Amino acid sequence: MGFSVIGKSLPRKDDPLRATGKAKFTADFFLPGMLYGKILRSPYPHARILNIDTTKAERLSGVKKVVTGKDTLGIKFGVTGFIPPSFDEYALAIEKVRYIGDEVAAVAAISEEIAEEALDLIEVEYEQLPAVFDPIEAMKPGAPEIHDLEHVKNNISLYVDRNFGDVEKAFKDADYVREDEFYCQPVDHAPMEAHVSLADYDVSGKLTLWTSTQSPYYVHKHLERTLGLKESQIRVIKPYTGGGFGDRAGGMSACEFCAALLSIKTGRPVRISYTREEETSTSPRRHPMKVYLKSGVKKDGTLLASHYKLFADTGAYNNYGCVSINIPIEAMTVTYRVPSVRYEGYLVYTNTQPSGAMRGHAHNQPSFALDTQLDLIAEELGIDPIDIRIKNARQEYETSCSKIIVGSCGFTRCLEQSRDLSDWNNRKKKQKQGRGIGVGTMSFASGAAFNFFGAPSGYSAATVRLLDDGTVTVLTGASDIGQGSDGTLSMIAAEELGVSMNDIRIISADTELTPVDYGSYSSRVTMFAGNAVKSAASDAKMQLFETVAKKLEANIEDLEAKDRRIYVKGSIEKGMSFAEAICETMAANKMMPVIGKGNYNPHVQFNMLTGEGNCTPAYSFASYVAEVEVDKETGVVKVPYLVAAHDCGRAINPTRVEGQLEGSVQMGLGHALMEELVMDKGLVLNSSFLDYKFPTALEMPSIKSVVVEAPDPHGPFGAKESGEGTTIPVVPSIGNAIYDAIGVRLKEMPFTPEKILKALEEKEKRT
Amino acid sequence: MSLPKFDYQAPQTLDEAVLLLSKAKKDAKVIAGGTDLVVAMKQRRITPALVVNIKGIKGLEYIKNGKGELRIGALTPLSSIEESELIREKFPALAKAAGAVGAPQHRNAGTIGGNICLNTRCWYYNQSPFFRKCRPVCYKFGSDKDKCQLFPTREGKANVCYSVFSGDTAPALIALGAKIKIKGPEGEKTIPLTELYTGDGKRPIALAPADIVTEVTVPSPPENSSSAYMKYRVREAIDFPLLGVAVSIALDAGSGTCKNASVVLGAVASRPVEVTEAEKILKGKKITEDLIEQVGEAAFKAAKPLANLLECSPQYRKRLAKVFTKRAIKSALEIIKSA
Amino acid sequence: MIKLEKEVINVKRLIELIVNGMSYEIAVDTHRTLLEVLRDNLGFTGTKNGCDQGECGSCTVLIDGRAVHSCLTLAMDAQGKNIETIEGLSEGEKLHPIQQSFVDHGAIQCGFCTPGMIMSSKGLLDKNPSPTEDEIKRGISGNLCRCTGYVKIVDAIKAVEGR
Known part of the structure; x- marks a missing residue:
């Protein structure tokens, strides 16, 4: 297919603003009369609030307002409205605090220093309650009850038990069955920009909020609910935002709520900037999980059955948890053609920092288990690790045991490419001491079509306005948090309209101006917003075609928009310029503006009761091969080389896709080797960037990224997701490579030098 | 904040x-x-x-090759030391150690005087005001009456702070026999660098309130000698050492036997730790694998870290002391051989 | 009578800061960092605050040609020195070659670390116009980025024109 724009590595139009420091992030706005907000947080993991005395704080010169839970409407919020009990959190605590860092009060003052000083003057009387920090302990009878909710017993917020196929029979039929236990540690998103929100409630009763969010729409809806405002009273704007990775996909943060509430109470703009410590220790983390996996296979390596048990620590609140505990089904049933799967998932409250969505959301943990166990099985059966994967690899247009209809699928090609480009077969045979290679894989949804708020339609909507000089304004609610959606969506509009990317102006993520879009999470933007923009552009184009067809006395079907012209296919001279076509269309319609409307609302059916069916229209796939070097004396692992082969349907912008792969490798490398939130009785001990370590440029492997294109009919120009799923294969590929290098198998993340030495010692004892 | x-x-x-x-x-x-x-x-x-x-005091930023000694002004940035051809060639352990401090930005701003006076570290001490609201007060942070929360002493016993000296350049400088010049109210004095460290984590640096370190001097190394510094940390930048080893070795030109040897460990105690056994083991002998092993063993014994860093256990740091000591000796010998 | 509120009751000192070749005379509290003064007093918000403790490099500026953390530098200490921030690199629409290379190579994702990353790159390239890949990685090793995996950043620095 001959594309003009798609497939080119074009920078975003506003990248020069980012390169020159002109791009304004939320903390870069200073409004006249602006106050600075700070949040008082609980020092206890579990306590009843007996009394809060704010008088001293209020008396401090420069303090304009102190708010507590009593100043709120006391409406609970969360992320997922479709499972009603999952709303379990107050933006400011009422009666109880449930983790160290829980929000108790907020102050607005004329400087950040005074606001900080005021926090120390707020007197809170607590009655400490017994606390529990481990999900397994929390489930035991007699454990402290964290939430007094009718549906919650033994701190289990949600339990799901899914059965696909005949699992019992399949295990009986298996030639080989093995069980393993895995642990995935809590990790932090660690975006470079910490949460920051600036609220301005004006005399007309309108609240404007600039905030570092992945989903202005969700923030808008939650503010509406929790503040008792009308939808039209609120405007949420996402300025330039410094990364997200799921950290700011959780509906609404206390940062946003408190800034808004303080602005309403003072009538002045209020900005709250989280410190790095607050960012790391109070905004969501990835769910720590214990994973039990039992698999049954035939002698030839054919997978027959899997039985997973997941214990997910949701921390003090659900946040995304009720989604998180449902979606691992995809990881368990889509990547490989396993005919029967049982999945038991426990979402458990503890008195720790809440867990949320994070890049690869709830797939990383079961995928680590599966990819590690597949290697164990392959070894037992004497099969090459990549061969066993190819044998079981999902193929295109199949239906999984969980009744998921898989669309396009280049998984086998990914496996083959990663094998060939890593020189797998040769390296497997002759590897230097302490060197090894390993494979990791994934499938991932191109956007979950969950409907969190019961909105009637329009998961993503967009409008495209054509200006009379031939330039185009695209309006989309999609949030560019760094991944590049503004560029991708501009390219999609340009391609559809046959203009250059320079002709496109994009206005995004402003709930007053832009059509509804649920935001940047679940790797949905290219698929959802991309299709919405494409359909809006197409709608506008068809309006031009109608005019041009009349003018030229041609058939609409024979027209083409390309190179800033609209003309009869095959004869470029028979047509007119894009700008002329716009002017003619306006003239023909009493100077009506030419506006195209579009939306995307895929018809997928996920059954909440059985867990069957699709959450998404299409899946991406990937296979990575990592090479490691293990120092047997110190246990230190280095990853010199990694091949990442990824089926993203079609790379709208290859450089951006590579950027997602490379960024994912860094994150995965961190998770594999060094990242972990260290906690002592609910207190995060490593909340700084010095102590919460993620890789610098010096730790990065040389990466060979390969884009495998299996265009999907649902995707805009065939595109699927890229960016979330791409983190998943990294950890197992490194773990499997460590085994290849030194013969020790690590089932607990991260693979620290000490764990490696310990495993080596145990291995020596055995032999 | x-x-x-x-x-x-x-x-x-x-x-x-x-x-x-x-x-x-x-x-x-x-x-x-x-x-x-x-x-x-x-x-x-x-x-x-x-x-x-x-920083505004003139004349404290210099690297001079004087008579029989290297003189470094206390305000000399670590990056200048790292980049100095002279230091790279003659004092490789020092160049390596200076280049291993933090990140480039730290080395551009940070001075040699500051790096040797670095405060000691402990996960319980290096925390925020919020942490201190959640946990009892730390002895190093609080008064002499407050107890260490990680290693409390028995009732009636004097408190001890075991926070870790985490400087990189000090072990290298001590291995190279450095002295420092201190200016105080009573005038100027010169002491061996090793005397700057009290070993008491609460007050690790032996400077009076009005004392200022003004210069570091290092004797010129003899012929047939070299030095090395090795650092373990999780990331190759930004991080403090979880273990540092500095080694300096001089061989007899004729016989090839060891004339002098010095091994100094960093990040295993509240001060740099000299492995005094090392010279006893090596002096006058031809350095063999076996002797290197013995020095490694001596380093293992001399290192007595405690569980006060989050990244790894004391057992691991102790173990690394041995591995890295052996590697550092080999690295120094390698340099002598190639010269 | 109007009750006056002062932001901070402290003795201010009048200092001169030379930022991107321009001299600014301002009154600052002695406890202000250069980062605070650049952002809050002078409006140079291109310099970012990522961790506030010298652990991420987002606030990197050049002082007398050397990359340093402005969050760890006292404004008082920067008096009279030559301070370069990200805003000083481009001239009108013309980007500095490092900035242009970052744009061209897809080295920018969210852009939050970018100003600091570019300042570190400039500090490196001004001193060493043809660094090896390892020298580049070492040069930016104090600048954390969570989006790019550094690959395209290293590519961009390698390809800077006229380096």
């Missing part, structure tokens, strides 16, 4: 600086690069009433 308020002075001469410090009624702190102190102040671990910036 903003810094706490303080009075600020920027003297132009050393005498003026010493006078300001000796006159200061309350806590005064000297600032040069600020990479250690500013963080401590932001975390409210240290809240001085007066900050005396000595």
